[in-house]
Amino acid sequence: MKFIDLFAGLGGFHLALSDLGHECVFACEIEKYLRRHYEENFKINPEGDITKIKPKNVPKHDILCAGFPCQPFSKAGYANGFSHKVAGKMFFQLIKIIKYHKPKYLFLENVPNLLNHNNGETWNFMKKQIENLNYDVDQKILSPVDFKIPQTRDRLYIVAKQNKLDSFEWPKKYKTKPNLKKFLVSKPKKNKRLTEKKQNILNVWKYFLKKIPKKTYLPNPLWAMEFGATYPYENETPFSSKIKALRNSKGSFGVKLNKKKTEIFELIPKYARVKTKKFPDWKIKMIKRSREFYKINKSWVDKILPEIIKLEFEAYQKLEWNCQGDGFSLRKKIVTFRASGVRIRRNKNSPTLISSSVCQVPYLPWKNRYLSHEECLNIQGFKGIKSYPEGDENFYNTIGNAVNVGVISKIAKNLFNLENTSKK
Numbered sequence: 018m019k020f021i022d023l024f025a026g027l028g029g030f031h032l033a034l035s036d037l038g039h040e041c042v043f044a045c046e047i048e049k050y051l052r053r054h055y056e057e058n059f060k061i062n063p064e065g066d067i068t069k070i071k072p073k074n075v076p077k078h079d080i081l082c083a084g085f086p087c088q089p090f091s092k093a094g095y096a097n098g099f100s101h102k103v104a105g106k107m108f109f110q111l112i113k114i115i116k117y118h119k120p121k122y123l124f125l126e127n128v129p130n131l132l133n134h135n136n137g138e139t140w141n142f143m144k145k146q147i148e149n150l151n152y153d154v155d156q157k158i159l160s161p162v163d164f165k166i167p168q169t170r171d172r173l174y175i176v177a178k179q180n181k182l183d184s185f186e187w188p189k190k191y192k193t194k195p196n197l198k199k200f201l202v203s204k205p206k207k208n209k210r211l212t213e214k215k216q217n218i219l220n221v222w223k224y225f226l227k228k229i230p231k232k233t234y235l236p237n238p239l240w241a242m243e244f245g246a247t248y249p250y251e252n253e254t255p256f257s258s259k260i261k262a263l264r265n266s267k268g269s270f271g272v273k274l275n276k277k278k279t280e281i282f283e284l285i286p287k288y289a290r291v292k293t294k295k296f297p298d299w300k301i302k303m304i305k306r307s308r309e310f311y312k313i314n315k316s317w318v319d320k321i322l323p324e325i326i327k328l329e330f331e332a333y334q335k336l337e338w339n340c341q342g343d344g345f346s347l348r349k350k351i352v353t354f355r356a357s358g359v360r361i362r363r364n365k366n367s368p369t370l371i372s373s374s375v376c377q378v379p380y381l382p383w384k385n386r387y388l389s390h391e392e393c394l395n396i397q398g399f400k401g402i403k404s405y406p407e408g409d410e411n412f413y414n415t416i417g418n419a420v421n422v423g424v425i426s427k428i429a430k431n432l433f434n435l436e437n438t439s440k441k
């Protein structure tokens with residue numbers, strides 16, 4: 018069948034569908050550099066801004082694919098979704114093309130939050146618009162990790178067929194877990210190492226893990242700033258406490274708070290400075306666990322504490338140990354430096370998040386390098402693609418926005434198989 022690839026990006030839909038024997042007859046993508054890569058990879062020069070394209074200039078096709086921009090619907094973006102002028106315009110432009118060409122199949126992708134946006138009204142409205150053009154529509158949230166691909170990335174997949182979807186079934190999820198090893202390469206083009214600063218942070222936590230006695234309960238997260246702190250947090254907060262009581266307590270790393278009011282708030286963790294009378298239960302629980310950990314483990318923690326204090330940023334003084342039950346070492350673990358803390362996860366059976374942000378690229382301590390571009394491409398299903406952005410920022414933006422080819426392929430097989438069944 019002939020397909021069109023709208024909001025083409027790096028061409029995830031293209032790869033999956035052409036691999037199944039379908040032919041791309043049109044693509045559009047607003048970013049010039051992505052159009053160049055698309056042409057180099059697929060020998061098709063995409064058109065630019067979709068809002069400038071006249072439906073009659075789009076060639077005839079059987080399948081319309083579109084991973085339309087998700088920012089206006091995602092939780093991360095500003096939550097004004099459908100009323101957002103640009104997003105609205107994009108969807109209506111899609112509808113115009115669908116109305117003009119009436120392709121047999123529609124295959125769309127977006128963020129899961131589209132379903133909840135505006136209490137579900139946005140999606141209901143969009144679905145109705147498509148149904149009014151005589152399509153049977155179905156949607157499901159799936160993640161690559163459901164199909165043995167080491168990546169957690171919930172996305173909303175929307176399929177539609179003229180008249181009836183017949184016996185279409187969503188691909189079945191696998192019971193077995195993915196294995197990252199299968200997606201790694203032995204000699205990546207670039208070996209991106211940790212900066213000296215990050216290496217130092219990791220060394221401090223590595224040493225901490227080396228010293229921790231076996232079978233110790235290590236809470237997740239561990240907020241080191243709470244070591245030695247006694248400021249009120251359970252029934253009241255520093256904000257709601259009497260200044261006298263606050264002055265008698267201790268702040269981050271046990272520092273005395275017998276100071277001027279303005280200085281006191283500089284000496285407690287940032288998350289405790291909020292102007293609220295009561296902390297949420299989750300925060301109370303985390304503070305409590307971190308303080309208890311320190312109480313029990315003070316004797317050996319105190320030897321490392323000066324190094325942790327030197328880490329300076331709160332994000333580096335928080336440890337997120339997601340490996341309960343494992344030995345305390347960084348061997349075969351994955352590290353990400355997040356705003357919420359230094360996150361450590363198992364490499365095996367642990368899905369890797371490929372994000373569009375350079376700061377969150379997973380670091381592989383046993384390889385002494387970050388996950389490489391080739392490995393991100395492998396995980397996203399773009400294995401062996403010739404041309405892609407080389408600069409880190411454009412690369413992660415593109416690969417983080419791309420559809421997962423493996424998932425698209427699974428759905429496409431089931432969807433377009435209906436074709437074979439109906440021809441028989």
Ligand SMILES: C[S@@+](CC[C@H](N)C(=O)[O-])C[C@H]1O[C@@H](n2cnc3c(N)ncnc32)[C@H](O)[C@@H]1O
Binds near residue numbers: 023028045046084419
């Ligand atoms: C969610 S990404 C889709 C990624 C794509 N499916 C892939 O596999 O790489 C959305 C894409 O739409 C492009 N885009 C945004 N506004 C556009 C517009 N007005 N016209 C055409 N493309 C646009 C963005 O540059 C981005 O590459």
